[in-house]
Amino acid sequence: MEVGGIIAYLVSLVIMASIYGVFCLGLNIQWGYTGLFNIGIAGFFCIGAYTSAMITTSMPTGVLAQYVHQLFGLNMPFIFGLIGAAISCGLVAFLIGVPTLRLSEDYLAIATLGIAETFRLIFNNERWLANGPQGLMGLPQPLHSLVSGQKYDYIYLVIVLVVMVIIYFLIEKGIRSPWGRVLRAIREDELAASASGKDVFRFKMQSLIFGSMVMGVGGALYAHYTKAISPDVFTPLYGTFIIWVMLMAGGSGNNKGALLGAYVIWFIWIGSDFLMDMLPAAIQDKGPYLRFLIVGILLEIILIYRPQGILGEEKKVSKLYK
Amino acid sequence: MAELIVYGIVLGSVISLGAIGITLVYGIVRMANFAHGEFMTAGAYIALLVVGVILPWLGVPDTTFGPLSFGWRMLIAFPVSMAAVAFMGIFFDRLLYKKLRLKNSNAVILAMSSLGVSFIIRMIILIITGPDYRFYRPGVMRPAIMLPLDIKIRPDQIFIVALVVVLVVLLHLFLQRTKMGKAMRATADNTELALVSGIDTEAIVMWTWGIGGGLAAAAGMLYGIDVQLHPGMGWNFLIPLFAAAILGGIGNMYGALVGGLVIGIAEQLSTAVLLPTYKLAVAFIIMILILFIKPEGIFGGSEK
Amino acid sequence: MTILKADGISAGYTELDILQKVSIQVKSNQIVSIIGPNGAGKSTLLKTIFGILKPREGHITLKDEDITGLKPNKIARKGISYVPQVSNVFPSLTIQENLEMGAFIRTDDFRGRMKEMYDLFPTLREKRNQKAGQLSGGQRQMVAMGRALMLDPMLLLLDEPSAGLAPLLVSTIFEKIADINKTGVSIAIVEQNAKEALKMADHGYVLAMGRNVLDDDGKSLLDNEDVAKLYLGG
Numbered sequence: 001m002e003v004g005g006i007i008a009y010l011v012s013l014v015i016m017a018s019i020y021g022v023f024c025l026g027l028n029i030q031w032g033y034t035g036l037f038n039i040g041i042a043g044f045f046c047i048g049a050y051t052s053a054m055i056t057t058s059m060p061t062g063v064l065a066q067y068v069h070q071l072f073g074l075n076m077p078f079i080f081g082l083i084g085a086a087i088s089c090g091l092v093a094f095l096i097g098v099p100t101l102r103l104s105e106d107y108l109a110i111a112t113l114g115i116a117e118t119f120r121l122i123f124n125n126e127r128w129l130a131n132g133p134q135g136l137m138g139l140p141q142p143l144h145s146l147v148s149g150q151k152y153d154y155i156y157l158v159i160v161l162v163v164m165v166i167i168y169f170l171i172e173k174g175i176r177s178p179w180g181r182v183l184r185a186i187r188e189d190e191l192a193a194s195a196s197g198k199d200v201f202r203f204k205m206q207s208l209i210f211g212s213m214v215m216g217v218g219g220a221l222y223a224h225y226t227k228a229i230s231p232d233v234f235t236p237l238y239g240t241f242i243i244w245v246m247l248m249a250g251g252s253g254n255n256k257g258a259l260l261g262a263y264v265i266w267f268i269w270i271g272s273d274f275l276m277d278m279l280p281a282a283i284q285d286k287g288p289y290l291r292f293l294i295v296g297i298l299l300e301i302i303l304i305y306r307p308q309g310i311l312g313e314e315k316k317v318s319k320l321y322k
Numbered sequence: 323m324a325e326l327i328v329y330g331i332v333l334g335s336v337i338s339l340g341a342i343g344i345t346l347v348y349g350i351v352r353m354a355n356f357a358h359g360e361f362m363t364a365g366a367y368i369a370l371l372v373v374g375v376i377l378p379w380l381g382v383p384d385t386t387f388g389p390l391s392f393g394w395r396m397l398i399a400f401p402v403s404m405a406a407v408a409f410m411g412i413f414f415d416r417l418l419y420k421k422l423r424l425k426n427s428n429a430v431i432l433a434m435s436s437l438g439v440s441f442i443i444r445m446i447i448l449i450i451t452g453p454d455y456r457f458y459r460p461g462v463m464r465p466a467i468m469l470p471l472d473i474k475i476r477p478d479q480i481f482i483v484a485l486v487v488v489l490v491v492l493l494h495l496f497l498q499r500t501k502m503g504k505a506m507r508a509t510a511d512n513t514e515l516a517l518v519s520g521i522d523t524e525a526i527v528m529w530t531w532g533i534g535g536g537l538a539a540a541a542g543m544l545y546g547i548d549v550q551l552h553p554g555m556g557w558n559f560l561i562p563l564f565a566a567a568i569l570g571g572i573g574n575m576y577g578a579l580v581g582g583l584v585i586g587i588a589e590q591l592s593t594a595v596l597l598p599t600y601k602l603a604v605a606f607i608i609m610i611l612i613l614f615i616k617p618e619g620i621f622g623g624s625e626k
Numbered sequence: 627m628t629i630l631k632a633d634g635i636s637a638g639y640t641e642l643d644i645l646q647k648v649s650i651q652v653k654s655n656q657i658v659s660i661i662g663p664n665g666a667g668k669s670t671l672l673k674t675i676f677g678i679l680k681p682r683e684g685h686i687t688l689k690d691e692d693i694t695g696l697k698p699n700k701i702a703r704k705g706i707s708y709v710p711q712v713s714n715v716f717p718s719l720t721i722q723e724n725l726e727m728g729a730f731i732r733t734d735d736f737r738g739r740m741k742e743m744y745d746l747f748p749t750l751r752e753k754r755n756q757k758a759g760q761l762s763g764g765q766r767q768m769v770a771m772g773r774a775l776m777l778d779p780m781l782l783l784l785d786e787p788s789a790g791l792a793p794l795l796v797s798t799i800f801e802k803i804a805d806i807n808k809t810g811v812s813i814a815i816v817e818q819n820a821k822e823a824l825k826m827a828d829h830g831y832v833l834a835m836g837r838n839v840l841d842d843d844g845k846s847l848l849d850n851e852d853v854a855k856l857y858l859g860g
Contacts, residue, residue: 037430039356039437099613105430106354107613110564114606117561121603236557241441244434286449293445299438303431304421501730504719508727511716518676518710519773520702520731 011153017266018160019221023243024250024258025167026214032252032313033175034207035187037105040096040112042239043119044089044212048219049229050123051088052081053136056224069127070136078142082163082220089216093209101204108208116240124231135230139223160221164259167214171255174210183207187253237292242269245299251309260310269295324471326590332479332548334586335486339541340559341566341578341585342493343534349510349573350530353419353432357440358538358563359556360447365407365539366546366555367447372399373458389467389477391459392547403543404536411535412528414439420524440557448553456551482544489540490579493533497575502529510573561602562589565609571619580620584608627654627689629781629812630675630706635684637674643682644670646836650814651829652781657803657813659827659844661820661857667836668816669711672783675814676708677701688781703731707774711785714770717759721750724758724769728776736776743772746805764795768802775806782806784815788822800826820857824848832857 023041030036059065059073074080096115100108124133143155174180182203185193194200223229233239242265250261272294276287302309340362347355373395378384385393418435466474497503509516509526516523545555566585570577588608589601596604612619630652638644644667652658660668673679675686677698686694688704698708716724725743729736744751747768753761758769767787774782787803788796800822807813807826817823824830827844832853840853847853 031430035430037433099610099617103613103617106348106433107568107617109354109356109430109433110561110568111610111613114561114603114609118603118606121600125597125599237441241437244437248434285452289445289448293442293449296438296441296445300418300435300442303427303435303438304418307427307431501726504723504726505730508716508719508723511718512713515710515714515716516727517698518678518702518708519727520699520777521727522699 008150008153011157013266013270014263015153015157015160015225017263018157018164019218019225020243020246020266021259021262022160022164022167022218022221023215024247024262025164025171025255026211026218027243027247028211028252028255028258029171029183029207029214030211031247032254032258033180033183033187034204035105035190036204036208036211037109038112038208038211039109039236039240039244040114040116041215041243042234042236043112043116044092044215045219045222045239046116046119046123046231046234047092048085048089048216049223049234050130050136050219051216052085052220053139053223053229054130055084056081056140057136057138068134068136069129069131071129078140078224081224082217085216085220086213087216089212089219090209093212094205097205097208101201101208116234116236120231120234133231135228135233137228139227139229141224141227156225160225163217163221167217168255168259171214175255179203179206242295245295245302247309248299248302248307249309251311251313253313254309254311255314257309257311257314264310265295268298323591323594325473326594327587328469328473328475329479330587330590331583332475332482332586333590334583335483336541336545336548336582337559337562337566337586338579338582339486339489339537339544340563341570341582342490342575343537343541344563345567345570345573345575345578346506346510346530347534348567350506350513351415351419351527352513353429353436354564355534356433356437356560357414357443358534359558359560360440360443361407361411361535361538361556362542362545362559363447363551363553363556364410364443364542365403366542366551367451367553368403368406368539369396369399369543369546370451370456370458370551372402389465390481391476391478396458396543396547400540400543404539407535407539408532409535410443411531411538415527415531420527444553444557451553453553458546458551476548478547482548485540485544489537493537493575502526506530558602561609562586562605565605565612568609568617569612569619571621574619574621577619577621628652629654629656629689630814631685631687632671632675633685633687635671635674635681635686637670637679637681637684639670639679644836645674645681647684648833648836648838649684650831650838650841652812652814653828655807655810655812656828657807657815657826657844659820659823659830660814660816660833661818661823661830662833662839663857664818665835666833668833669785670836671833672708672785672814672816676706676783678708699731702777705777705780706783707777707779707781708783709770709774709785709787711789715758715761715766715773718757720755720757721761721769721772722754724773725776728773732777739776739778743775746775746802747772763791764798767791767795767799771802771806775811779811781812781814784813786816786818788817788819796822820853821848824853 027041030038054070054072055074055076056078057073058075060068096111100111123130130136142159144152147155182198186200186203190200246261246265247258249265251257272291276291279287340358344355344358377395382395384395387393419432422432422435466476469475497507505521506526506529509521509523513523562585566581567578569584570581585605585608589604592601592604628651632650634647634649635645636643636647648671662668674681677696680695685692693701693704716727725740749765750768758766787799791799803813804826815823824844824847830844830847832840
């Protein structure tokens with residue numbers, strides 16, 4: 001493979017890792033800073049992706065309408081896709097939050113899991129919504145007209161990195177504000193935080209919503225990168241579990257850790273693909289399962305031996321409040 | 323519609339077995355076990371191994387008991403698989419959860435660990451058997467019996483309900499009449515006082531995993547007998563299991579029993595208007611409704 | 627003969643020690659009362675003796691055996707029983723089952739002992755199949771003590787047994803405690819109700835801010851003006 005090909009491949013890796021980085025940032029708001037256990041990330045991934053897809057495409061017409069069904073198509077620019085994705089995810093987060101946030105963390109976990117599975121079922125079975133199992137294709141890519149097809153990835157890389165960095169700084173600012181300090185206090189000791197007069201429920205809800213909005217943006221970024229989405233993309237493994245491993249590996253409670261974890265685990269993931277090529281042909285088809293088995297074992301090792309991840313929680317933030 | 327209710331009872335009894343395990347673990351070990359569905363899958367597949375590979379190799383004949391779809395092989399596989407998954411539950415507890423408990427890890431970390439375990443179990447099963455659907459007895463004709471009210475029911479399904487009743491009665495007697503059973507209830511009530519009374523709470527934890535795992539395995543096998551086996555079968559049960567446990571009052575075994583039946587019947591009734599694949603979503607909606615209306619469940623349960 | 631000796635105990639729940647070099651003694655058949663203001667560390671002392679907390683320094687001796695740092699289930703086997711202040715019964719278990727759990731580590735036939743418990747607390751006998759969580763405060767306290775006594779301990783640790791009880795029940799409970807003591811059980815009792823606790827005490831300890839302040843026999847402490855001023859108001 002010549003250099004150009006290698007670079008192109010690396011660019012695609014960094015794009016995917018950065019998209020997962022956005023997800024990790026969102027999860028970090030919920031788990032790292034507030035202690036919320038969201039195992040339905042795949043659901044927000046799915047909703048964000050589909051919302052953006054339908055906002056940015058137009059309703060199929062003519063012959064195509066017989067084969068492709070979608071609920072709406074607004075044909076608006078990319079940026080509105082991102083915004084729409086964020087809003088729809090925020091809304092869903094609010095709806096789950098109402099019954100579950102006052103109860104123990106496990107209930108939120110089960111509820112988020114249920115949302116993810118339910119939405120996947122709905123998108124898979126209701127053709128009128130978003131074309132069912134075949135999904136939506138031909139999703140537009142922003143600024144596509146600027147360069148020829150092969151070089152487009154460079155533009156998208158810049159777009160993804162810009163979005164990621166903007167989100168990073170927004171979160172960093174939020175965490176260092178009084179709002180962020182209350183979140184940390186809730187994670188440390190909820191009873192004490194509520195005893196000091198803070199409306200714990202409101203803060204948790206805000207954290208849930210903002211984190212989910214970020215995840216929605218991640219879903220949108222993904223959709224416009226791959227240009228085609230279908231329900232089987234948003235599985236518990238690729239859409240939820242791997243993001244948890246990334247955040248735990250990098251360091252929860254630390255935005256740099258969230259991003260680091262995304263890159264490290266994604267590169268390990270891709271690397272394991274090459275490792276699997278070395279397996280004897282007879283068990284080659286077990287490759288994907290072996291890779292996920294390794295990821296699962298990796299998570300357990302992290303939880304027992306280094307739950308704070310590579311970077312650990314940010315020291316700076318904890319110094320901000322006595 | 324009466325038929326749907328009957329099928330609902332069949333499905334519901336399977337859900338109950340799993341939900342009882344979830345609720346026991348939650349009440350005594352104080353964690354949400356997200357690997358419980360995979361315990362069911364493992365139970366079903368271990369039985370498949372026994373019935374399809376080990377017993378034929380040992381020369382055990384492949385008979386069937388009357389109108390049932392299975393015979394000696396499955397009968398032997400039952401306790402074997404239940405014991406195996408019981409040990410599997412204890413194994414993961416010793417290997418992982420106990421270490422996390424000793425570090426005073428909070429409930430979320432424990433639950434996260436169980437999520438990891440669920441993927442580990444599922445991947446191992448996928449590596450060994452691959453993703454295809456399987457049956458204990460492929461291609462068999464399963465003749466139905468006619469009951470009053472035009473209800474068709476298969477003999478297998480009557481066996482399923484009967485076995486669940488037997489297992490639940492046995493569990494009830496164990497919890498109410500034996501020293502260890504009472505100690506389990508005491509530990510669920512008040513772990514600190516159990517320690518103060520000299521009860522070996524770690525042994526109680528082992529028993530809990532053993533019973534929970536064994537019941538899950540039974541549920542998996544029964545489902546496999548009734549419908550089919552596939553590596554994702556347990557994961558699809560996870561929401562209904564938790565919904566049933568929460569509906570009945572988390573920590574309350576009898577609540578889980580009732581909750582399971584309610585969820586099962588609701589799921590089957592829903593197939594009159596929805597695609598069967600949505601059963602999981604029906605369980606989920608019920609769970610959300612209960613959390614809105616009466617979060618401690620029908621029977622209150624042992625909320626911490 | 628000294629049954630229990632706690633010597634120079636420093637202990638706490640976090641890095642901050644609540645107890646600072648506290649010492650008490652319980653002799654055979656004695657009732658020892660430990661009084662003092664809230665936060666003095668009285669409950670912490672009992673928990674440390676019973677092994678729920680590990681002392682940072684100091685020794686605890688039972689008869690002649692060093693039991694410092696042993697876990698509760700070992701200490702229970704050595705002849706000490708502990709009744710916590712709150713959450714001291716198994717609510718969904720019946721009275722009978724609560725007593726059975728009290729006898730969990732016994733390997734012999736404890737039915738005789740259970741009969742003695744019902745003789746000591748007759749009200750419980752008729753309600754024996756009722757769930758402990760449905761009982762009144764006073765009855766629950768009796769179940770809690772009965773559970774602890776099933777082990778035939780030589781020393782009983784009671785943490786604020788009269789807490790939250792109506793005045794009539796308070797005297798009943800203290801009567802029962804005296805009865806228990808008459809059967810040969812030594813008792814160490816932590817109490818907010820200093821007056822009642824000192825009335826029945828053979829010896830009393832006053833703790834404040836995690837330290838020993840005063841100790842004397844029960845009657846002298848009752849008559850002591852400072853003690854009366856500071857602690858016997860309520």
